[in-house]
Amino acid sequence: MKITVIGSGKVGASAALNCGLRELANEILLLDIVQGLPQGEAMDINHQLSECGSDSLARGSNNYEDMRGSDYVVLVAGVGRKPGMTRMDLLKINAGIVKDVAGKIASFAKDATVIVVTNPLDPMTYLAMKAIGSSSKQKVMGMGGMLDLSRFKSFIQEATGVSRESIQAMVISEHGENMLPLTRFSSIGGIPLHDFISKEKAAEIFEKTRKVAAEVIALKGATVYAPGNAVATMVESMARDKKTVIPVSAYLDGQYGVSDLCIGVPAVIGAGGVEKVIELKLDGAEQDVFNKGVASVREAIKALPL
Structure with a gap:
């Protein structure tokens, strides 16, 4: 099993480390255009994995051809969200990067399942899916909902005082x-x-969950640990065919009355990627928020270099 993480900044390194700690692949490749960065991160990660007894091996490269043979590709490449920026502010900057990288995935790892992390998450997932190829609808997904869920569960625990292990929750719609x-x-x-x-x-709790990402970014500059864990949870569900129900940005083809768009929905994630999108019966208020998310993502897609 081979996992490639494209983008070796803090989030990419966190994703690689979390996958290594769970021993999800024999090889975890970090790719980046910055000379030395992926190699240094791989060395550091290997030192921790060695002490933890994990037999996953991380290595770094600046050559996209090295992703050949990847079972999973995590696309983190792009400019990070800065304090005061919305995810949509990143659209024009990151669209070119994601389209270029997705083209390289299509060339060197066309059979891989792809997890998109780059923001704005939902339009970038759609862009990657289109750039990789039309047969990839179930094999390209976005990470956003899993990250939002981790924040939501944290606030539920704070409000109730119960064990985090006892909490089940769900977050859907736009990652933003x-x-x-x-x-x-x-x-x-x-x-x-x-x-x-x-x-x-x-x-x-609803409002805190929606606003907390901007707060974390304002305090420390980037979210790192929760995204890395979210990626590993998604990879694990596929690599071990667990068929976990996870909120991911998935391509909709009529579900929720929506077509030709990627947005956060609960889905069964297994060896086949997005094996089934689960349709929830939303009430009026929930449907209104979901519709706003759809409209926002659709507006962003119009600006993409498809």
């Missing part, structure tokens, strides 16, 4: 200003979340 944390579909030990908290507290 129109994300939709679904308190109505969340539970603790199988008991509806609304049995534990008031409507006011649920609304507070």
